[in-house]
Amino acid sequence: MDIRKLEDLLRRVKAGKTPIEKAIAQLKSLPFEDLGYARIDHHRSLRKGFPEVIWGEGKSSNQILSIMKEMKSKGQNVLITRLDEKKAKDIQKAFPKCRYSPRSKVLTYLIHPVRSEGKGTILVITAGTTDIPVAEEAVITAQFMGNHVETLYDVGVAGIHRLLSERERLEGARVLVVVAGMEGALPSVVGGLVDRPVIAVPTSVGYGTSFGGITALLAMLNSCASGVAVVNIDNGFGAGYMASLMNRI
Numbered sequence: 001m002d003i004r005k006l007e008d009l010l011r012r013v014k015a016g017k018t019p020i021e022k023a024i025a026q027l028k029s030l031p032f033e034d035l036g037y038a039r040i041d042h043h044r045s046l047r048k049g050f051p052e053v054i055w056g057e058g059k060s061s062n063q064i065l066s067i068m069k070e071m072k073s074k075g076q077n078v079l080i081t082r083l084d085e086k087k088a089k090d091i092q093k094a095f096p097k098c099r100y101s102p103r104s105k106v107l108t109y110l111i112h113p114v115r116s117e118g119k120g121t122i123l124v125i126t127a128g129t130t131d132i133p134v135a136e137e138a139v140i141t142a143q144f145m146g147n148h149v150e151t152l153y154d155v156g157v158a159g160i161h162r163l164l165s166e167r168e169r170l171e172g173a174r175v176l177v178v179v180a181g182m183e184g185a186l187p188s189v190v191g192g193l194v195d196r197p198v199i200a201v202p203t204s205v206g207y208g209t210s211f212g213g214i215t216a217l218l219a220m221l222n223s224c225a226s227g228v229a230v231v232n233i234d235n236g237f238g239a240g241y242m243a244s245l246m247n248r249i
Contacts, residue, residue: 035067049117050145052071052076054081056083061087061091075111077108077110079108081105081106081237082105097109103136104134104140106137114146117244119247119249120247122173122174122176123150126151126153127180128181131203141244142244150169157186173194174246175197176197176198176199177198177201178199181202181203182210182215183210183216187223188219188223191227194227198225199231200220201239
């Protein structure tokens with residue numbers, strides 16, 4: 001239940017259209033619901049304006065389906081990250097209208113249309129093609145949270161002219177998410193070109209001394225460009241979520 005649904009319920013009680021007993025029944029499980037293996041935070045929409053997100057790894061298909069059913073009963077849209085294709089197929093049998101992206105391993109299920117919340121465009125940029133799966137996680141998350149999102153892929157520093165040819169798009173975005181592996185240089189370059197927030201996402205793409213993304217992470221944390229914030233390695237979801245919060249302000 002989000003704030004709009006709660007306000008509607010209270011108005012219906014005040015107008016005498018919904019009995020108090022029925023309203024109490026709806027509110028009884030509002031803070032959270034204990035399924036034994038998971039405690040679903042139904043209050044999160046009221047606190048943060050966005051429902052709980054399901055982490056797909058480590059959960060069985062049946063566990064995920066049970067969580068989805070409880071969220072559906074509360075009228076909440078569902079976003080699942082890090083979901084493999086086998087589990088996605090199991091879920092699609094029960095929820096045929098859900099949408100799955102194999103590249104990003106993200107599944108979405110809409111109970112109601114996504115309401116537009118963003119004030120401008122979020123631009124998601126990658127250094128290379130191999131960074132796209134992480135970028136797509138950010139894209140879907142930001143779209144799911146009600147933002148207009150555009151993408152600019154494969155414009156890394158190995159051919160910087162590719163990025164510089166898109167200066168107008170860089171300057172027109174309200175928030176920029178920059179995804180890069182290897183040496184992780186691209187967010188610093190972008191941060192030096194724009195006067196908007198840049199969220200840097202290190203990826204685990206790279207040869208041995210990239211250390212699974214640690215080299216890119218440290219490079220981004222040590223960026224000399226102002227206005228660059230960094231999320232964890234391969235955390236496209238975190239970047240999309242943060243960009244959405246910034247784009248609402």
